[in-house]
Amino acid sequence: MMSTSSKIRLAIPNKGRIAEPINDLMNRSGIHIQMSASRQLIAKTVDPQIEVLFVRPIDIPEYVAKGVADIGITGIDMVAERGSDVSIMLDLKFGSARLVLAVPEKSPVQSVKDLSGLRIATEFPGICRRYFADAGVDVTLIEVSGACEAAPQLGVADAIVDLTSSGTTLEINKLRIVDEIISSTTNVIANHESLKEKHEKIEEILLAFESVIAAKGxxxxxxxxxxxxxxxxxxxxxxxxxxxxxxxxxxxxxxxxxxxxxxxxxxxxxxxxxxxxxxxxxxxxxxxxx
Ligand SMILES: Nc1ncnc2c1ncn2[C@@H]1O[C@H](COP(=O)(O)OP(=O)(O)OP(=O)(O)O)[C@@H](O)[C@H]1O
Ligand SMILES: O=P(O)(O)OC[C@H]1O[C@H](OP(=O)(O)OP(=O)(O)O)[C@H](O)[C@@H]1O
Ligand SMILES: [Mg+2]
Structure with missing residues (x-):
């Protein structure tokens, strides 16, 4: 086990839904980020041993798996999408969403089996490929990078696989849930080697995050x-x-x-x-x- 002098690089989202709650968690846990410019990609923190890397949530699992960052904070859906080999360390219990298969309200589709030969729009091609392969259903995946719920109305897909939390977007776009594929929350993930070599420092950071969660409410x-x-x-x-x-x-x-x-x-x-x-x-x- 290494000493507490290990330097840690922590990857967190630069934008998106969970960026703000993560920033709040960093402040509450006392690991204040020291930004000198708003579009900075790497920043120091009040702890000289902790450096922060700002990247897209979808890229965090692979940055952590490859050791570009020692630990990261992102959605568990992002880890599943990339299939990254990382250790899941701590569920932060925010950013809750369900990844669902949905069809237009009037569609005759009742189960995944009815989608054979049809087109599925998604931001999650990795999860979708595994899901439809497991179900033994052959589909065409249409990859989109946002506003997925519009695809059926635009005539480019027969169904979608996308996240839902409040359900508002599905409702507005008149879509009906057929199946839930995974549920997701924001988690702290770690690189396997970093966990061995920088164990003490990573534990110290996790304790800080846990203490914030414990105090909530x-x-x-x-x-x-x-x-x-x-x-x-x-x-x-x-x-x-x-x-x-x-x-x-x-x-x-x-x-x-x-x-x-x-x-x-x-x-x-x-x-x-x-x-x-x-x-x-x-x-x-x-x-x-x-
Ligand atoms: N509606 C939602 N409710 C709760 N969490 C969500 C919701 N949509 C996405 N998330 C979570 O937020 C994390 C980051 O996704 P998000 O879509 O915010 O990032 P992004 O794609 O980088 O940003 P944007 O969609 O603004 O381009 C994911 O892990 C996801 O599960
Ligand atoms: O159930 P709701 O509360 O309506 O949330 C669901 C929406 O939130 C996410 O979109 P996001 O804000 O990430 O925009 P995007 O579609 O451009 O990714 C997700 O992709 C859904 O579209
Ligand atoms: Mg999004």
Whole structure:
């Protein structure tokens, strides 16, 4: 195992749907990117051992497989499309989408078997070839690089294989799902050799990302309460290691601190006030390491 002095190159998307959430993850995890120009392809970070490479999400799996980057962040669909030999390290749980086979609402097609001899438009030729081969169905693939849902209306395809998340694009283009091929989220992937040689540093980065995911949806609640009412307040505060209780010197009151889920806060504050809590503060948690 190598020391923590290993340099790491991290490949992340330069554009597209997941670029912004990944940038947010980098900031929250404390690995701030230092950009000197907006179209910069390689950037330094606050950690002199971590350098960032900005590339297209579809190219990240192969850059990582070939060792151009040690680790990368991209959709699991991109890894499947390229068939890249990388280690899947961490599911970041955003960028959720399903890759589906869809046909015009009025099409007679009911299953993949009905597509024999027909034309399929897709941005995912790799996944499609394997999918139709597994199904034993011979089709013609029409490769497009966006706006795939328009292909049936334009008369260039009989069906499409494309991503859907909210379902809006399928609905607007009057398309019906016939099958789900894969579901995808944004993941951290790693090069096999880098994992052996730079294990400690990669683990350090993963821990930083995990701590951001753990903190998501949680907030830090602080309040003061007279000791006589402490039991009522304690009963209201949900788990997560139980509240921390500290004496406020000479006041007959205590300070109570606890980590609580965001979704509980609105109701909880009212209940706590009724139970005698005062000076309530709710703070965002950026990172949480257990
Ligand atoms: N509708 C969506 N909802 C959630 N995630 C999506 C959606 N569309 C794409 N993604 C995910 O975003 C990642 C990058 O795809 P995206 O289409 O944003 O990149 P791109 O093709 O480089 O950008 P663009 O389509 O703007 O040219 C993929 O892993 C994909 O699964
Ligand atoms: O279910 P929805 O929420 O409507 O999302 C689905 C759309 O999102 C993606 O398009 P993207 O924004 O990447 O544009 P593109 O078609 O040019 O790739 C995908 O290719 C679909 O077209
Ligand atoms: Mg796209």
């Amino acid at each position: 949680q907030c830090y609640l602080m309040l003061n309460v007279d000791k006589s009412k402490l039991d009522d307040v304690r009963r209201l505060i949900p788990g997560l290691g139980g509240p921390t209780i500290m004496d406020i010197a000479g006041s007959g009151a205590v300070a109570v601190h606890a980590v609580v889920p965001h979704v509980r806060v609105y109701q909880l504050i009212n209940q706590l006030k009724r139970a005698g809590a005062r000076d309530v503060l709710v703070l965002d948690i950026t990172r949480m390491v257990r």
